[in-house]
Amino acid sequence: MYRAQEDHRSASFPALTRSVLDRLPAIVGSTTATPFVFASSGSAMWETALINSVQPGGLLLAPRYGQFSHLFITTAEKLGYRVQVLDVPWGEGAPADAIEAALRGDHAHEIQGVLLVHNETATGVTTDVGAVRAAIDRASHPALLFVDGVSSIASLDFQMDAWGVDCAITGSQKGFMMPAGLGILYCSGRVMAGLDGITMPRAYFDLRPMRDTNAQGYYPATPPTTLLWALDEALTMLHEEGMSRVVARHHRLAEGVRRAVHAWGLRLCAAHPSLYSDTVSAVLVPDGADARTVIDIAARQWNLALGSGLAQLAGKVFRIGHMGDVNELMLAGALSGVELSLLDAGIDVPVGAGVAAATTYWRETAVRT
Template sequence: MPGRHHLFVPGPSNVPDRVLRAMHRAQEDHRSSAFPALTEGLLRDIRPVFGSTVARPFLFSATGTGMWEVAITNTLSPGDHVLAVRLGQFSHLFIDTAEKLGLKVEVMDLEWGESFDPQAIGDRLAEDRAHAIKALLVVHNETATGVTTDIAGLREAMDAAKHPALLFVDGVSSIGSLEFRQDAWGVDVAITGSQKGFMMPAGLGMVSLSPTAMERIETAGFKRHYFDLRPQVLHNDQGYFPYTPPLAHLFGLREALDMMQEEGLANIHARHARLGEGVRRAVAAWELRICARDPERRSNTVTAIVVPDGKDARHVIDHAYRRWDMALGSGLGRLNGKVFRIGHLGDLNEGMLLGALGLTELALHDAGIAVPLGAGVAAAQRWYRESE
């Protein structure tokens, strides 16, 4: 089909031409005396994206799923008791990883689309007077439902409970797009990947550990090899990696960080908020329901849209892909067939998103969901014009 494919899943996101050009280069010696300049610059410049000046970042040839394992195996021990909140597919998979690695996971279950009350977690931690709970596992931005968690409020509740549990936060679909303040929020381990806010192909896992979490590396009881942070520390301190790094991804990250610095993190966060609100106004004009029930906790990077009873969201997604050359996100887990998702993160502007909304209206009609053509686009247009 002529023209460009329209990618509006919530990851992988669109890769800018600048990043593609930076990645398209001849390989070079990753043991040369010149290589540390690249490594040191990346590890320095990624820190502000995590919202930290004191935490230590690490880069792996992996994805966010691998970074879950890094977080757990480098700071905890088999059999440790952890508390986790399940409110969507990715929090479910985070829990599944912890259980398969041998942790005792206490789960607080919520309806998918709900957001949790930080105070409920604070109350549970306050009950744990023996401090048996060693860590709290949460997802900042649940990609399956489009719910963004109040991490600042969660830290306040943890501090009020005077509980020493480590705070692990999955920020795969938030870091680089939404405000993330690792230091201010007291996040001990922040986890993300390259394929969303960093505007790169999947394949580069990123994790950032607070000084408290770094102290646990030597005492963690898990067996580790590839994901062991100790050789990473040794080699990163000299500007290298213990294993052959994904060179193309490192050069892509260098360009992506340059682009983020040029725009400014505050502007990036504001842009995502503005674009996300346009999508939400379009959904309201279609008279459809957003999966995330609390308007204050709706994500600025992904919107999960519930189709009417008797309709199948998979048909909307299939028509969008086959007839209109656009990829929309599918419903995951228990939401399969019930929602479709529009990803609005990364290298994105108003024109791109207005095109996506227009094609979504066509796909909805193809699937027998007769939203008024042009209504969503017009609602988003009005918002983008008003909010300049």
């Protein structure tokens, strides 16, 4: 990002635009998706996906299993859409069977889209998107499939084409290892084909001028050039490592973190091992303890930023992020900080046990050079 500012209408600018847009689809396992990059938060892509593919007032189906699926739903409602919500205990994933049943019950095909959060950052749960796709197919329902991949894309396995995802949503500051400031959206051929027929009022997040100017290598408004250069470099890094190795690295690092949690005698918020997230672990504190105390001590005393419990999980969990540009020793330091903070907060854990469990696992599974 550390470069001179430049003229985004110059003849040389399209080379950057193309380098970014041409290399984005492979990150989500797609050869057919059209990617878009906006100056925005990642969550702004919820709105961008919906207003460019669902007609005003349309009905959507959405399971709610954490704070981010909740916010995806409230965003849709703020935009005037109706949402049929399937409430699920936080710590579970998206319920494929209930989604299938709801779609089978929608004989008129009134439901226009299904909203999922691939990786619920709030609970540390990764949902099986392929299972939801299969449920939609079994119900023979034409609903579009919207997937928030903010804390999964570029870290976890994401198969946009195989899963039949219509809109995949992310931001710059997680798997892409960048500062915040970019929203990234991938659209299927079906969404692109319908774009011109959607009547939702839209301006900044209208994909039509973006599509038309991107095709020439430019942007409709002044693009955030420094962040685009950072994304270009992030794509180079991801492609050099290779997405299968990126995914394997995250799994191995996360498994070490989980072994530390279990060595402390604590439990994860995720209800089953099949739901464990490889990018974030939400850890339940023992009954009677307040996770906010742990988080506060970690920040003030040990310079460690832990995620807090959100909404109904406030005080019950703290979250350890392990995504993007991380390795064993960065996480060993983080796990030491968690252990120190737990002890300082009066939560009795065996000293050193967490780090020992994690490092033992990482040592056993290391690729030796």
